[in-house]
Amino acid sequence: MTTPEPSIRVQGLAKSYPGNPPVHALHPIHFQIHAGEMAVLLGPNGAGKTTLFKILATLLRPDGGEAWITGLPLAKRRAVRARIGVITDPDRSFFWRLDGRDNLRFFAAGYGIRGRTFQQRLDELVAALGMGEFISRRVGSLSNGQRGRLALARALFHRPDVLLLDEPTRSLDPAAAGDFMHLLDTYLQEHPQASVLLSTHRLGAIAAFAQRVLILHQGRLLADGTPEALIAQAGLPQPETRTAALARLYAHFTGTETDYGR
């Protein structure tokens, strides 16, 4: 019996940006995410989170190391892109003069989804994400929360195996962020082969769902494990809530506070 490939396998990925001196955005890092997992990447601004997401999404070439998405090396860019769903900038990544439906139709075409299959998936996502009232409106007229849901719909449309979500709850209010996380959780339950790697500063929204926590600071992966295991390893007192546990871990490893309460 063979062991299934991890959803994400990262081996020594490193990236520097040119400058004087050069900026070492990622020192060689290693980790794996498995099917069914929701992993949360925490770290202050400039920690290297977006660099890591962009490399895994094939938008940025690493200087060293390698990563595999469901066993495919990143060098197979188009095949990798077909298996990932990505949210990077939900506010500005749509055609604002078109409505939500036409935007989704354009992006779905890139995956070969059209005709009846498109309509069927659109109906499913409109119902699941509560987009009925705004799917026919121009994206430019939507609220940040509505655009956030549209971005999730686009990321889920082709039923990807790996979701890479870089601060997807950034412009959502706490209630909308909670709804967003519930939707992700539902997707994972309905697609057991899928996994999620998500970054956020909003610990309150993700605490109940974070099965794994990875803490990145100054380009180095400082912690990787379940919140409970990391608290025990660090010799920290077990807090009463998961949100408090995440905040305590964040502060312990990065030496900074984060958006604790929301």
Added chain:
Amino acid sequence: MDVRVWPTMLWETFRRDVRISLTYRLAFVLRFLSTLFQVAVFYFISKLVTGPQPGLDHYEGGYFAYALIGLAFMRLFNISLSGYAGMLTESQQMGTLEAQALLPVPLPLLIFGANLWPYLYAFGETLLYLLLGLALGAPLAGANVPAALVVAVLASMAISGLGLMGAALILVFKRGNAVSWAVEAAAALLAGVYFPPQLLPQPVQKLSLLLPHTYALAGLRGALLNGDPFTKLLPSLLALLAFTLLLMPLGVIALAWALKQAQSKGNLAQY
């Protein structure tokens, strides 16, 4: 990902751009009026240009017909020259470039697809110029239309090579499509858009031979104003073919290199 997706993607890119264009209805009206006024302006200027003029005597119809062909086809050629870079700049500024680059289709396919609607639109404008010209007496009734189409397609391909180089520069330097500006200005002065190159000083005339526009406009005037057969247009066609064979591969290589650079530096979406 299957290459069979590519035609669908091209169609959806075209459809997207048509729908976006339709949200700017006033722009259609203004462009129509601008075409109308431009044709009228050159019609009346042509009244000043009387008697035999160097370069004009090769073609039927005098100065008005000469300028009409230059005006009509420069809009089409400028899509080849500036459209690719324009798509990149607009997508960078709107924030949609990374979202498109995440699709499992080659980004150059999307860049090419984003020029389909502008090409069709510019082709429509070219026809409008010619119809207005016909109404004002330009001798287009005996035009060799198939030959003109072949010249226009070849010219668009040759100029697209320069356009792809301009797009590569946008990816590397972010601002200022230097290739488009330089070539557009040089073509306006040298290639016989508004006046025959024969009016230029001898040494400057030779520079016009370095531009594909020169051969394109000569071929188009021959086909449309004189009704020249393919055999008579052969020098223009061969020159345009040579430009295409030289510039297209250079443009494709430059764009591929620039995309790789942008992916290494992580600045694909920056502008």
